[in-house]
Amino acid sequence: MKKSKIVSSVLAASLLVSVPWSGALAGPVKWVNVNVNEEQDGSMFNSENYDFMKFSKIGQKLEEINKQSNRMKVEVKGTSSKGYPLYVVTIADPQAQGKFGKIQSLRKQMFKNPQKAQDFITANPDFKVPVMINGSIHGTEFVGTDAIMQLIERFATESDATTKEILKNNILIFNVVQNPDGRVDATRFNGEGIDLNRDFITQSQPETQETVALLKEWNPMVFLDTHGYVKNYAPNLQGLIEPCTPPHNPNYEYDLYQKWAYAQAEAMEAEIMGNKSAYEGTLYKNMKGTYIPQRNDADGWDDYPPIFTPMYAMYHGAYGHTLETPTNDEDGVKWMYDAIMGALKFATENKEAMIKDQIEIFKRGINFDHPNHKEGHFPQAYILPVDEKDPTVTEKAVSHLLKNDIEVVQAAKPFAAGGKKYDKGTYIVKMDQAKAGLANTMLWDGEDISNDIAAMYDISAWSLPELWGFEANPVNEKVDVVASKVNNVGSNGSVSGKGPFLIPNSSVKAVELVNKLLAKGVAVKRDTEGNFYAAAAANEIFAEVKASGVQIGTAKIPAGAESVENLKVAILKDGGMGKVQSHAGTKLALKRLGFDVAEVTPVEVADKGLSGFDVFFYSGTESLIATNLSAANKEFGFQNAGQLQTFKANLNSFLDNGGKYIAVGAAASRATKTLGLTDNTVNSGGSNSNGIVRVDYSGTGLGAGYVQDDIGFVYRPAWYTVVGNDEVAATFDNSQDFFLAGHWRNRPAVQSQPVIVKEDGKDVTLIGLEAGFRDHTDYLFRLLSNAIFTK
Numbered sequence: 119m120k121k122s123k124i125v126s127s128v129l130a131a132s133l134l135v136s137v138p139w140s141g142a143l144a145g146p147v148k149w150v151n152v153n154v155n156e157e158q159d160g161s162m163f164n165s166e167n168y169d170f171m172k173f174s175k176i177g178q179k180l181e182e183i184n185k186q187s188n189r190m191k192v193e194v195k196g197t198s199s200k201g202y203p204l205y206v207v208t209i210a211d212p213q214a215q216g217k218f219g220k221i222q223s224l225r226k227q228m229f230k231n232p233q234k235a236q237d238f239i240t241a242n243p244d245f246k247v248p249v250m251i252n253g254s255i256h257g258t259e260f261v262g263t264d265a266i267m268q269l270i271e272r273f274a275t276e277s278d279a280t281t282k283e284i285l286k287n288n289i290l291i292f293n294v295v296q297n298p299d300g301r302v303d304a305t306r307f308n309g310e311g312i313d314l315n316r317d318f319i320t321q322s323q324p325e326t327q328e329t330v331a332l333l334k335e336w337n338p339m340v341f342l343d344t345h346g347y348v349k350n351y352a353p354n355l356q357g358l359i360e361p362c363t364p365p366h367n368p369n370y371e372y373d374l375y376q377k378w379a380y381a382q383a384e385a386m387e388a389e390i391m392g393n394k395s396a397y398e399g400t401l402y403k404n405m406k407g408t409y410i411p412q413r414n415d416a417d418g419w420d421d422y423p424p425i426f427t428p429m430y431a432m433y434h435g436a437y438g439h440t441l442e443t444p445t446n447d448e449d450g451v452k453w454m455y456d457a458i459m460g461a462l463k464f465a466t467e468n469k470e471a472m473i474k475d476q477i478e479i480f481k482r483g484i485n486f487d488h489p490n491h492k493e494g495h496f497p498q499a500y501i502l503p504v505d506e507k508d509p510t511v512t513e514k515a516v517s518h519l520l521k522n523d524i525e526v527v528q529a530a531k532p533f534a535a536g537g538k539k540y541d542k543g544t545y546i547v548k549m550d551q552a553k554a555g556l557a558n559t560m561l562w563d564g565e566d567i568s569n570d571i572a573a574m575y576d577i578s579a580w581s582l583p584e585l586w587g588f589e590a591n592p593v594n595e596k597v598d599v600v601a602s603k604v605n606n607v608g609s610n611g612s613v614s615g616k617g618p619f620l621i622p623n624s625s626v627k628a629v630e631l632v633n634k635l636l637a638k639g640v641a642v643k644r645d646t647e648g649n650f651y652a653a654a655a656a657n658e659i660f661a662e663v664k665a666s667g668v669q670i671g672t673a674k675i676p677a678g679a680e681s682v683e684n685l686k687v688a689i690l691k692d693g694g695m696g697k698v699q700s701h702a703g704t705k706l707a708l709k710r711l712g713f714d715v716a717e718v719t720p721v722e723v724a725d726k727g728l729s730g731f732d733v734f735f736y737s738g739t740e741s742l743i744a745t746n747l748s749a750a751n752k753e754f755g756f757q758n759a760g761q762l763q764t765f766k767a768n769l770n771s772f773l774d775n776g777g778k779y780i781a782v783g784a785a786a787s788r789a790t791k792t793l794g795l796t797d798n799t800v801n802s803g804g805s806n807s808n809g810i811v812r813v814d815y816s817g818t819g820l821g822a823g824y825v826q827d828d829i830g831f832v833y834r835p836a837w838y839t840v841v842g843n844d845e846v847a848a849t850f851d852n853s854q855d856f857f858l859a860g861h862w863r864n865r866p867a868v869q870s871q872p873v874i875v876k877e878d879g880k881d882v883t884l885i886g887l888e889a890g891f892r893d894h895t896d897y898l899f900r901l902l903s904n905a906i907f908t909k
Contacts, residue, residue, distance in 0.1 A: 158304030161258040162750035163697050164347070166446040170260035171267060173202065173301045176294060179267060180205065187274035188212050189285070196328040200309035202298035204328050209273045209292070210246065211285040225337050228435070229523075229552040232481035236474050247469050250291040250338035250436070251458060252329065252427055255315045255345070257300015257307070258697065261443050262344025265454035266292050280463070287466045291336055296325055296427075305694055311702025312893065315343075318430035319423070319560070319580050321518070322706065322893040329427065333434050334523050339473055340382070340465050341431035341438045344454055348442035349401065351409040356401060357390070357453055358442035359383045360428065361412045362421035365571050369559040370421075370432060371482055373490050374475045376412075379437045382464045383410050386441070389460025390453055399449045408457075418573045423580060424559050433556035434523070435476040483554035496554060497592035500561045501535055502526075502545035509609055510627040510667040511896070512588045516545050516607045524557045527601035536593035545604065546597055547590075561590045564810060564859030571861070577833070579809040579860035580894070584829045587625070587897030611663040613656045615672025622668075623648030623823040626710055626896055629903045631666040633712030635659055636684035643679040644907055648822025648900070650682070651675045682907050684714075685732040691717035692738040693754035695747075700738030704782050707890030707899045708735070713906070719754070724761040727768035728777060733906050734769070737782035737890065740789040766793055778881045780905045784836035787884050795882045798875060799839035801868075808833040809860015812851035813873060813887070819908045820847035820874055820883065823900050827851060830873065831895050835862065836886030837871040848874035848887075874901070876908075 157174060160167030171179070180192050189212055194203040224245060227235035239245060253263040270292055273281060284290075295301055299309035307313050308325055317326040333341075348358040361379045366372045387408045397403060411419035421429045421438075428438030441457050443450040465472065482488055488496055504512045519526050529544045547557055564579040583590035611631075613619065621628055621642075632650045636642055641653045651673065652659060663670055687708060692700045701717075708715045716731070720742050728734055736742075741751065745759040756762055773779060773795075781790040784802040791800050813830035815821035830848070840846060850856045852870040873886040883905045889898040 157302050161304040164258055164446045168260075168447045171264050173295060173298050176205065176263070176267065177203070180207065180270070180294070183271050183274050190270070190274040195332065196324055198298045198308060198325050199323055200299045200302075202302065204296075204298065204325065205294040206332065207270050207292040207294055209270065209285070209290045210288075211282070228337065228477050228480050232477045232484060232552075235477050239470055239473060243470065246287060246289050247339040247465065247473050248289045248291055248336040249340045249462060249465055250293065250332065250336060250342070250431075252293045252341070252343045253295050254301060255296040255343065255427060256313070257297045257303060257305050259344070259346040259446075260301065261346050261446060261450040261454050263295050263301065264451045265344065265458065266294055268451070268455055269458060270294070284462050284466050287469055288462065289336075290462075291332065291338065293329060293332060296329060306697040307694070307699055307702070310706060311699030312706075313698065315427055316425045316576065316892055318427055319425050319582070320892060320894040321521070327521075330430075330522065333431055333436070337434050338431070338436050339469070339476055340461060341428055341436035342458055342461055343427045343438070343440050344443075345440055346443040346450060347446055348409065349444040352414050354404055354406040355409040355414065356405040356444040357457070358409045358411065358419075358440070359386050359457060360419075360421065360438070360440045361410070363411045363415050363417045363419050365420055365422050365567055367422050367424065367429070367559060368491065368495060368565075369555040369562070371479045371488070371490070371555065374479055375432060375437060377475060378468065378472050379439065380410075380412060382437060382461055383439065385464035386439075386457040386460035389463065390456045393452075393456050397449050397452060399445070399447070401444060402449050402453070417571045418575060420571070420575050422567075422574065423577050424556075425576065425580070433553060433559065435479045437472065437476075479555070480552035483552045484550060486550040486554075494594060496549050496558055497594050499535070499549055499593050499597045500547040500557075501538075501540060501591045501593060501597070502547065503540055503589050503591075504543055504545065505624070507669045508622060508624040508628055508667075511586060511625050512545065513607050513609065513667065514896075515582060515586055515588045515590070516604060518582070519547065519557070519560065520604065520607070522556060522560070523553050524560070525551045526604040528604050530600040530602060533597070533599035535595065535597045536591060538591065546599070546601055548597065562592070566809070566857060566859055568857070568861050568863045568865070572863070573806055574861045577808050577860070579858075581810060581859065584810055584858075585831060585895045585897055609667055611666045611668045611670070613660055613663050613670055615656070617656065617672055618651045618653045618675055619656075619659070619670045620673035621650040621652060621670055623650065623900060625668070626899050627666050628668050629900060630710065630712035631662055631668055632682070633684070634662045636682065638662070642682050643675055644682045645676050645679040646818045646822070648818075648904060648907075651679060680909060683732075685906060686730060687713045687715045687733045687735065687906065688718045688728060688731040689715055689735040689737060690723070690742055691719045692742055693719065695739050695741050695751045695754050698739075700785070701735075703888075703892040703894070704735060704737035704890035704902070706893040707895075707902055710893070711899055711903050713903075720756055720765060721761060723768055724756065724765040728772040731772070731777065733778045733780065734772060735780050735782065736786040736789055738786060740785045740792065743789050743792060769793065769795070773880055773882070776881075778883075778906065780883045780885065780902070782885045782890060782902070783888055784834045784886065787836050787838070787886060790882070790884060795880070796877055796884060797841040798844065798884065799841075800884075801837050801839065801871075803832070803835035803862055803865070805834050807835055807860075807862035809862055810858045811835075812853070812856045812858055813848050814851050815848045816846075820845070820876060820901070820904050822904050822908075824848070829897060830887040831891055831898060832862075832886070833888045833891055835868075837868050837873050838875050838884060838886065840872055840875055843878040845876040845878070846872045846874070847876065848872070
């Protein structure tokens with residue numbers, strides 16, 4: 119797309135209000151400089167493009183509106199992965215500021231004494247409720263932020279009866295541009311290549327973390343997430359408004375959500391249809407309504423995984439809706455504006471009953487009363503023991519729970535629960551708490567829903583204990599032990615003895631420590647089980663060990679341990695085929711393991727080869743080596759057919775000269791077959807299949823640090839029919855119940871089939887598991903470092 123130059127160092131900032139706020143909304147603000155050198159005018163993936171508001175203009179526009187208003191506050195709540203400001207605008211009626219403190223008090227009471235909060239509402243009908251509107255989490259879905267800017271101007275400056283009535287009853291929180299990187303670059307994803315609307319269980323990105331903090335701050339009654347573009351899902355039903363099709367996550371209190379969400383969706387539809395005459399396009403003039411998945415379909419648009427923004431918000435008690443406008447044009451902006459207005463009017467008319475039911479969600483959690491759940495679905499508690507030598511995985515988990523408003527306590531002495539004994543210092547998550555649903559969805563093992571529904575929209579399993587690698591044992595009895603509330607967590611690593619020092623192959627932090635020591639020039643060896651031995655004085659490595667959190671001590675280096683080196687790693691870059699950076703998760707996993715990773719495009723490999731690199735990763739779509747790309751995808755791959763041949767030649771030369779090739783996932787494995795680097799047959803499951811599987815690992819070499827009956831994750835599952843004497847390092851478990859949780863219909867008999875294979879005679883490794891999936895599968899990241907370090 120054509121690029122337009124923008125003046126750099128545009129001042130776009132958190133601005134001083136013209137009439138100072140009092141009470142909760144008061145506070146100092148600071149200017150923030152934004153350097154924007156160029157912005158895309160649109161995306162090749164959008165069938166329509168219009169003159170949307172550029173990100174560099176948004177701060178200026180907010181300043182203009184702010185100067186005219188005494189109702190709004192503009193803040194910068196952080197920065198994106200590329201450093202752009204994350205604007206948050208809060209608007210409320212200044213005439214009601216004396217009563218604004220009541221809503222803040224109410225929000226706190228919801229989690230401490232929900233009955234008192236409900237009584238407060240009955241006695242104070244003039245209370246306000248927070249409503250949060252999230253702008254353009256996908257950068258190419260420009261209309262969301264444009265509609266938000268129009269709404270900000272209206273509620274900040276206008277005084278018609280509807281505006282005044284809404285502000286009398288609500289506090290409006292606008293997360294103006296949730297993905298500035300994507301808006302600037304005209305990409306769906308952020309600057310790290312992550313789809314932020316798949317990041318809400320992992321929260322790996324600063325933009326996601328900012329939204330989570332906002333949700334915790336306000337616990338909004340309604341959450342609206344602005345998207346595009348959906349049209350003609352059903353005849354003359356244009357756009358989409360959730361609630362969703364089944365399956366619904368069993369950790370919701372879904373009866374309380376659906377009671378209001380469906381009616382609110384129809385109110386949004388009614389507002390759009392009531393203004394139909396104002397639309398310009400034929401598509402809109404002929405529309406008979408909107409597509410509401412729960413009403414208009416049986417499956418395929420579910421709210422099951424907690425990776426989507428509105429679904430995550432539902433665990434904080436919000437009535438969450440995804441709004442998908444039909445087109446990327448001014449009519450699309452109007453559709454979004456009307457939908458949001460419909461939601462605000464409905465919330466205003468029904469606020470007392472809606473907020474009481476939101477509080478009821480928290481009351482059920484505190485009272486351990488879940489009337490629509492099977493007995494035992496919610497355990498009484500989860501017990502999280504800590505590994506003395508490497509507590510980093512459990513500490514990451516506990517920190518994550520705390521950041522998500524989940525209460526954690528730590529045992530002050532040893533205790534027993536569920537037939538097991540636990541040490542002092544063990545973490546406990548008691549489930550009689552307000553946000554028990556969120557705690558359970560993070561800590562449970564998940565379920566196999568393959569036969570419950572025909573199709574799923576995205577992933578169907580995400581267990582943090584299994585995929586992050588910490589122990590979380592559910593117990594169905596009261597845990598009776600003296601314990602203190604945990605407010606923060608994290609411990610320093612330590613070094614004992616004179617060396618050499620054993621660094622266990624136990625976690626991401628442990629491998630990162632190894633790479634930091636290698637970068638310093640410390641000599642390191644690795645044994646067959648993947649453990650590392652650093653030969654250095656304690657004071658030479660103390661700073662890095664302390665920062666790692668790993669406890670290391672002296673050990674004898676076993677015979678046969680081999681030296682490892684500081685290796686330069688390249689990964690084939692997917693610039694955004696099909697609007698996705700398919701290599702991004704593996705790239706981030708490698709970076710978190712401490713490797714120096716460079717992205718190289720298909721054209722760069724064809725033109726320059728891989729000189730200067732020791733390891734080459736292919737992780738992502740097989741279209742990266744296709745020669746018949748569409749116009750939208752062309753810029754990310756080969757520009758002509760001849761480049762594929764030079765790509766192959768350079769790759770073979772790299773291998774002949776001692777280079778190491780690693781393919782991750784089904785698509786990369788199929789591409790490896792196309793490139794002629796494997797004789798094995800690459801088998802794969804359907805595109806709708808994903809989940810947590812039981813895997814038998816070799817325990818050495820490529821499978822070091824993993825055991826029999828261990829865990830893996832598949833997304834479009836892959837397995838191999840091996841030819842010759844290739845090394846098999848892992849297989850699907852030899853049992854019919856190898857599939858633990860997720861959605862994989864009509865599974866073939868793949869138990870005992872290889873999922874990690876190394877070619878005989880050349881350094882080519884195929885990993886069928888999604889070891890770096892979306893920066894989420896921490897427990898499997900070490901499969902990547904195993905493949906790098908194994909000789």
